[in-house]
Amino acid sequence: MDLPLLSILIWLPIAAGVAVLVLGDRNIIAGRWLALAASVVTLVLAVPLWSHFDTGTAAFQFGELHRWIPAFHADYRLGVDGISLPLVALTAFMTVPVVIAGWRVIEKRPAQYFAAFLIMEGLMIGVFAALDSLLFYFFWEAMLIPMFLIIGIWGGPRRVYATLKFFLYTFLGSVFMLVALIYMYVKAGDYSIASFQSLPLTLVEQRWIFLAFLLAFAVKVPMWPVHTWLPDAHVEAPTGGSVILAAIMLKMGGYGFLRFSLPIAPDASRELDLLVIALSLVAVIYIGFVALVQQDMKKLIAYSSIAHMGFVTLGAFIVYAILTNTGGLQGAALGMDGAMVQMISHGLVSGALFLCVGVLYDRVHSREIAAYGGVVNTMPKFAVLMVLFCLANTGLPGTSGFVGEFLVILASFKASFWYALLAGTTLVLGAAYTLWLVKRVVFGPVANENVAHLKDLDGRESLVLGALAIAVLVIGVWPAPLLNVMEASVRHLVDQAVASKIPL
Amino acid sequence: MPFANPLTWANIAPAVGEMYLTFAVCAILMVDVFAGERRRGLTPTLTLVALVIGAALQLQFGAVRERVTLFDGMFVADELGQVLKLAGYLFLAVTLLYSRSYLESRNILRGEYYVLMLSALLGIFVVVSANSLLTVYIGVELLALSVYAIVAFDRENPIATESAIKYFVLSAMASGALLYGMSMIYGLTGTLELDAIGAHLASPMPLGVILGLVFIVVAIAFKLGVVPFHMWLPDVYQGAPTCVTLFVSTVPQIAYFSLVLRLLTHGLDGAMQAWSQMLIPLAVLTLVVGNIVAIVQTNLKRMLAYSTIGNVGFIVLGFITGTPAGYSAALYYTLVYVLMVLGSFGVILLASRTGFEADELEHYKGLYSRDPLLALIMLVLMFSTAGVPPFVGFWAKLRIFQELWATHHVWLVVIAAAASVIGVFYYLRVVKLMYFDAPAGELPATARSSVRWALGINALAVIALGVLPGPLLDLCARLFK
Numbered sequence: 001m002d003l004p005l006l007s008i009l010i011w012l013p014i015a016a017g018v019a020v021l022v023l024g025d026r027n028i029i030a031g032r033w034l035a036l037a038a039s040v041v042t043l044v045l046a047v048p049l050w051s052h053f054d055t056g057t058a059a060f061q062f063g064e065l066h067r068w069i070p071a072f073h074a075d076y077r078l079g080v081d082g083i084s085l086p087l088v089a090l091t092a093f094m095t096v097p098v099v100i101a102g103w104r105v106i107e108k109r110p111a112q113y114f115a116a117f118l119i120m121e122g123l124m125i126g127v128f129a130a131l132d133s134l135l136f137y138f139f140w141e142a143m144l145i146p147m148f149l150i151i152g153i154w155g156g157p158r159r160v161y162a163t164l165k166f167f168l169y170t171f172l173g174s175v176f177m178l179v180a181l182i183y184m185y186v187k188a189g190d191y192s193i194a195s196f197q198s199l200p201l202t203l204v205e206q207r208w209i210f211l212a213f214l215l216a217f218a219v220k221v222p223m224w225p226v227h228t229w230l231p232d233a234h235v236e237a238p239t240g241g242s243v244i245l246a247a248i249m250l251k252m253g254g255y256g257f258l259r260f261s262l263p264i265a266p267d268a269s270r271e272l273d274l275l276v277i278a279l280s281l282v283a284v285i286y287i288g289f290v291a292l293v294q295q296d297m298k299k300l301i302a303y304s305s306i307a308h309m310g311f312v313t314l315g316a317f318i319v320y321a322i323l324t325n326t327g328g329l330q331g332a333a334l335g336m337d338g339a340m341v342q343m344i345s346h347g348l349v350s351g352a353l354f355l356c357v358g359v360l361y362d363r364v365h366s367r368e369i370a371a372y373g374g375v376v377n378t379m380p381k382f383a384v385l386m387v388l389f390c391l392a393n394t395g396l397p398g399t400s401g402f403v404g405e406f407l408v409i410l411a412s413f414k415a416s417f418w419y420a421l422l423a424g425t426t427l428v429l430g431a432a433y434t435l436w437l438v439k440r441v442v443f444g445p446v447a448n449e450n451v452a453h454l455k456d457l458d459g460r461e462s463l464v465l466g467a468l469a470i471a472v473l474v475i476g477v478w479p480a481p482l483l484n485v486m487e488a489s490v491r492h493l494v495d496q497a498v499a500s501k502i503p504l
Numbered sequence: 505m506p507f508a509n510p511l512t513w514a515n516i517a518p519a520v521g522e523m524y525l526t527f528a529v530c531a532i533l534m535v536d537v538f539a540g541e542r543r544r545g546l547t548p549t550l551t552l553v554a555l556v557i558g559a560a561l562q563l564q565f566g567a568v569r570e571r572v573t574l575f576d577g578m579f580v581a582d583e584l585g586q587v588l589k590l591a592g593y594l595f596l597a598v599t600l601l602y603s604r605s606y607l608e609s610r611n612i613l614r615g616e617y618y619v620l621m622l623s624a625l626l627g628i629f630v631v632v633s634a635n636s637l638l639t640v641y642i643g644v645e646l647l648a649l650s651v652y653a654i655v656a657f658d659r660e661n662p663i664a665t666e667s668a669i670k671y672f673v674l675s676a677m678a679s680g681a682l683l684y685g686m687s688m689i690y691g692l693t694g695t696l697e698l699d700a701i702g703a704h705l706a707s708p709m710p711l712g713v714i715l716g717l718v719f720i721v722v723a724i725a726f727k728l729g730v731v732p733f734h735m736w737l738p739d740v741y742q743g744a745p746t747c748v749t750l751f752v753s754t755v756p757q758i759a760y761f762s763l764v765l766r767l768l769t770h771g772l773d774g775a776m777q778a779w780s781q782m783l784i785p786l787a788v789l790t791l792v793v794g795n796i797v798a799i800v801q802t803n804l805k806r807m808l809a810y811s812t813i814g815n816v817g818f819i820v821l822g823f824i825t826g827t828p829a830g831y832s833a834a835l836y837y838t839l840v841y842v843l844m845v846l847g848s849f850g851v852i853l854l855a856s857r858t859g860f861e862a863d864e865l866e867h868y869k870g871l872y873s874r875d876p877l878l879a880l881i882m883l884v885l886m887f888s889t890a891g892v893p894p895f896v897g898f899w900a901k902l903r904i905f906q907e908l909w910a911t912h913h914v915w916l917v918v919i920a921a922a923a924s925v926i927g928v929f930y931y932l933r934v935v936k937l938m939y940f941d942a943p944a945g946e947l948p949a950t951a952r953s954s955v956r957w958a959l960g961i962n963a964l965a966v967i968a969l970g971v972l973p974g975p976l977l978d979l980c981a982r983l984f985k
Binding site: 067068069070071072134137138139141142144145148149152153159160163164167168171172175176178179182183185186 | 917
């Protein structure tokens, strides 16, 4: 394996995106096929990444190292471990349905649409594969530009407000992360994540660094109370934008906690873990209630995303409570495993749900729950898939949603009964808002003329949703391969997270 | 006193740029006089050729292995000066390239414009190479006088004339302050030579030096457009013909950078603590005022003026660090910033037509549907100026942050970070107008000239230097080793 696989995964979609842009709207047929080909090739190339991955080690694999900016020792350094590999794979996997879903639907400036998603795919893979924090930041910020345009150009009526809010929120958070990164660079002498992780830092330093990271990642996850950009962005974004936003972009926040906050500021993480746990529980419970009252399908799924991402942060930070409570690390890895599986699962499920809403929206041009009812009568195939994804969203055993939530709740029990009890309310709340959505939209008698004239899924839509359904079920009944890939890295991460970095 | 160095070519070769430009100004002035109305296009072409020749001469003869002083210590030649002069040639050439069709379409393509540009460049070169208070002053004045005239050269335009007068009056006061401060320094140290002033500065600093320093800092703040000495800047940017604004906002930045460098960090290096303390509140004010006031502007030129003020704040932050690494960050910021502003005003020039100035933000509504390429170029430039990767503007801000951290200016880091977040908003608004809004009414099509290629290359440079920032960063770091 001498191919620079990760570089190809990053730059191939970007190059293809630029090519689609150059082809322009006039050659959109060629452009579309090129976009599809590029996203499929990227997905195919992610397969050897998975199959050649050595699950026995926590070390970074498929490493690449080139001099980038010698002036301040920032290198073009790539690599994946068990934490980033599944996310890279998820990114490669989710871009294909987005391209297919936009095939006919996007009539306005289609070339830019496909180009934006391809370029974004490359940048997002770059975020997960970067082992140099400056390179990470480079991709992390660059990715905002295509998303800003996607929401702003193809979004709904309040798209300008939503996209500006999205950009400013995330930019604000990120700038302070950059400030923290630079601080560590000044101390460490280079920008590699590994040297930040081994850099001794006093508790005071760690606290500030932790808070700077928290600002950046909490906005991205998003955690309560900095979540307000997400419902707006989701509602206004076009279907593809919502899918990528929910499936991948939110995961960057979770990834940031795992890659930066815990290993770089372990003592501050231990000290402030209650803060993160509390915010996570607020997300799970309060946002769960908020989701219950939504009138707009996309908004409901957006709030559901926030609640589900609460599990990710809970699972990641529960490790300290387990340590103090049980005195051992048994079960600590469980929480992290749960967080990771939850991220992958939520990526698939929420992406699929947004695609489902997109299917309805393309036909009826409304996202209001009240505009539907009895969809099952006219769209039986669609109803099956939608119900499946909704059940996965509630965490039904046999679907991917179950694995992640179960692991996190299990870990919470080891930490504290109350955490587990509060986290467990999601089983009720999640079921309530999701199933109520299903009841109002899918079941019941045909509500109105629009619903009566609905056409069931065409081949293109069936293919997309079917593939996602298979992925959701496979991870649900057989999560072992995924857990296997993560195991060594998660153990290593737990060790890093509990080892003090305060210089003696 | 006999000359220590006889006037041989080897001894004066490093001053080739200044000598050549003096000659070129005279020659082109003559050619223009005799070319007459019919050969109007001769002067612009000739000026461009002159710049290319100048750059070649500079490369051939201007290079110096190490720092040398000429003309009894009045003049210094070093690698930094060499780079700045080459940058001056390049930036001016780009400016002239962008402005030609604008001048033609308004029927104001006159020789003075080009001659004055060259004499301004000569002034810039003199500042760059100054090693004596006197040389500094001569260079600054030559530059300033040329710029007043350029701002007013479209004499039919009352707004331009008004802003030229405003600029002249205020700038004359700044020049006075500069001269006054210099005289105090001279009186207390007994020397004009910048190399020698440092040695004569006693410690503890006499109060007179501090007082002189105050006047010098005020003058510098005025030239740079630092708040609260920034009043002239928005008016001049908005009032001057756009091709002049393009010049005023770009090429002289080299001189202003050198002015700070030669005067403060070299001559008055010993008083670093003092001037750095003076600059801190100015920089904070500049960052805050520039970025916040830019938000409420409705005129793009005026918005970019406040954006310049905000960005100057960052350059000043680089100097506040008081370290060579900080100065190199300021140099990098200056070069990068000029590159981006060249493009931004280039877009305004291209979007304008005969009888139509595309200077209101309104005019950029739906630019995408009228001219996708121009909108894309502007998008790149706006995101870059906002400091968003993968564009080069990000690295400029990063360098400043790095050096501020390295010198433990925690609060300045936080304020600069907050200011750059505020700044993002108004750059995004331009993108929003171009990409998200529908065109407002019928606006004339944008110019289809060969300048588009130059503008495209400008934007590509912003991207390329953003993805691979190494070489330029290395160059800037090396100049301050």
